[in-house]
Amino acid sequence: MRSSLIRANYQTAADAFDQWRENLLTGTPPKLYPVGEGELAQIEVGPHLVTLFGGAPGAGKTAFVMQSVVDALRLDPDLRAVVLNIEMPPAVLLDRQLSRLSGIPAEMIRYRRLGEEHGERLDAGMSALEEIAERLCFVRPPFDLANLAATADAFGGDLVTLDYIQRIAPPGQHGDKRGAVDATMNYLRQFADAGAAVVGVAAVGRSKDKSGRSTYGGDSLSLASFRESSELEFGADDAFILAPDDDDPSPVRCVTLKHLKARHTEPRDLRLRFDRTCQSFTVDDGGLPDSGKFESAISDLWSRTTAAEEESVS
């Protein structure tokens, strides 16, 4: 009979019990890598987890995820991270992180309009980046999962970041885009099962609003908005969507990081401010934009430099 050729594979609860009880009683909680301070630390990124971030084009997915990776490296001196970004080269990603860490507008850094007045802030941002540089690596082409896996092994990466999932090819042939994204997600789960912390950026599609119009509006974005594949929502442990409050063109805009799926906790939305000028996200505490200690240090420096500039002009 055909069924006799299939070998059953299972474990009884009794067999699992001793190891499970030992683990429970030693009181070791799952390891997590905090991606920021305060409420940002509640975002679960850690070994064996796949954490997904989606959002409309330009919502700030790359900015948020790069900030998370860089801050996770700053907060955990043993952490090593691998970034595969298919859209922006390392120099551009570093420019933007330098802007965030120094408080110098990203545009000035992009066009290399740096002067003596930036010296102190530039040094502060640069040394924050230098401190983590040995533990951060960027994947070079080919931008596929096989190269990502080989790089993570060779570099000893604990945290792997993919930006963005729908464009990163899995090994083998897959009938269509959907099949390829399904396969990518299955591989990412395997990376996580092998102990990696996986952070994925995902594109979302437009949804219909109440009047039937096609929109990226925050109210309409849901788990079903992740493009190409429902495997993305099923395979992720946590899924977030960055939803701006409105089309506010001002440099600092309020966004909600909607926690649409939480496999191990209660979902908790986070209110954030995205300062696009410096590519920086901070928790929206209803007060002034800067609330973290790094940002406070930078804004201190900023006001001292500005005061000095004003004095030298007068």
Ligand SMILES: Nc1ncnc2c1ncn2[C@@H]1O[C@H](COP(=O)(O)OP(=O)(O)OP(=O)(O)O)[C@@H](O)[C@H]1O
């Ligand atoms: N120098 C700058 N000054 C002000 N705003 C900027 C500057 N550079 C980029 N931006 C804005 O910051 C945001 C960049 O966000 P980011 O690249 O993280 O978005 P994303 O969600 O990853 O987008 P995409 O889906 O297009 O990759 C965009 O809204 C962009 O207009």
